[in-house]
Amino acid sequence: MQILIVGLGLIGSSLALCIKKEHPQYTVSGWDIQQKSREIAEKQAIIDQVPTDFASGAEQADVIILAVPVKTAAAYLDELENLSLKETVLVTDVGSTKQEIMACAQTKKFRFIGGHPMAGSHKSGVQAADSELFVNAYYIFTDAEENQQELDLLKDLFRGTRAKYVVMTAAEHDEVTGMLSHLPHIIASGLVNQADDLSKTHPRAKQLAAGGFRDITRIASSDPTMWTDILLSNKAVLLNSLQQWQKAMDQMVTWLEAEDQTAIFDFFERAKDTRDLLPDRKQGAIPAFYDLFVDVPDVPGVIAEVTGILGSAGLSLINLKIQETREDIIGILQISFKNQSDLLAAKECIENKTDFYCWIK
Structure with missing residues (x-):
């Protein structure tokens, strides 16, 4: 199966990794308006290949994923209408709003199912690609109730995301x-x-x-x-x-x-x-933040000590900053992780190896 991902930012590149991991037999092509993004994605094996141009990639594809903003996705739908696509091609998107794109897609000759993976990160761009980005997040499909075969195809295609699928109307x-x-x-x-x-x-x-x-x-x-x-x-x-x-x-x-x-x-x-009564630590409409706060003393090398502990445990942090909320000490060390399991493991490691006070908000 030939997959074309249009837009090699955080979402598009992460979806590419998920598809390749679960379906290594598929060929994943990637297109982005930025040449540098295309080159990085191919060099780092996030995608298998870059087509000569958008049109040729689209015409060879069995599934086209528009991983771009809604307005841009609508423009691509107009462009796809004028190409010689496969009769069985299925097009989907990842946009944060659905009524506008669904209305645009209804006028087209190809099959379309709206999609919205509700996940994000502190980082963006192709180099932030993360195969774990969608784990336990909600992946919403819109106006797909009458297209069960196509919906099943997408659910299988995105199986590697380990997301939770939800079907609802675009208006809802x-x-x-x-x-x-x-x-x-x-x-x-x-x-x-x-x-x-x-x-x-x-x-x-x-x-x-x-x-x-x-x-x-x-x-x-x-x-x-x-x-x-x-x-x-x-x-x-x-x-x-x-x-x-x-x-x-x-x-x-x-x-x-x-x-x-x-x-x-x-x-x-x-x-x-x-x-x-709201669910605790679940992926929802706004991506969750996984932050650990560490009360550190004002001594040289304390930050290196904390990051060294995390490195030895094989835990990767995605952001680190000092909160200068008090004037009598350096401040509170705020460490951000990409998921809850890393957050909890980091807290345990630091508490076991130091006498620093750690907490999660």
């Missing part, structure tokens, strides 16, 4: 992800921008934001280009969600002005009860 997908992912990204970015305005008057604000504020707004560090595309392709859902959010905040303003202690208490109590 966009409503759910709009509320659980897109709106939180807007709110987080708004909070960061407001805090930035505050820091111009109160410079200490940035220093104090290094703790919990930084944690709850970390999704604001996401790619601006990608999120502009997501918002515009889920416009109707987000306009409604933002209007509901504004109404809720207007209600809070009213309670504060009236000093309505009961209403304010009920607001926080309901949120707490709901939050406490």
Whole structure:
């Protein structure tokens, strides 16, 4: 079987590794607008080959995976319509919104099933490819109920992801992800921008934001280009969600002005009860963060000591930073891992070999 992956970023390259691992008999071709990405993917054996051009690769493919943003995917669908594709070709995408791409695909002559692997990473690009990226994440297929044969083909193709498959309508997908992912990204970015305005008057604000504020707004560090595309392709859902959010905040303003202690208490109590019932450490609409916090003393070589312990245990970290939230010590060492098993193993290793205090939020 000939597979063509269009877009060799984090998602596309990681899917390529998963397919090659589970289906070594398949030929995985890769195409990216960036020549360097194509060269790296082929050199590192993430893909088997690079076609001469997009058109020739598409015409030889049995399955085409559009691992690009929604607007770009729609443009590729238009281009595919004018090519001499195999009659049995199946096209899918990985976009974060589904109604727009599904509407575009319905006008085409080839078979299409919408897809959305709900996984991500602190890193991006072909060099961040990770065959473990999708483990236990949800992989959503949209408007596929009447295409069981094609759906089964994709489920088998992506078996190496070890993801959990979910089938829903495009409208349901966009409503759910709009509320659980897109709106939180807007709110987080708004909070960061407001805090930035505050820091111009109160410079200490940035220093104090290094703790919990930084944690709850970390999704604001996401790619601006990608999120502009997501918002515009889920416009109707987000306009409604933002209007509901504004109404809720207007209600809070009213309670504060009236000093309505009961209403304010009920607001926080309901949120707490709901939050406490959410699944713990599961992959959801927003990729989970696997962070270990280590209280380290102000002595030379302490960071090398911690990373050395992790290296000896064969544990790979993906990010490391010092949180300078207190002035009497260097700070708290924050270490990020790509999955929960590495996180828990790292905590155990450091606690067994040092007297440093470690915790997971």
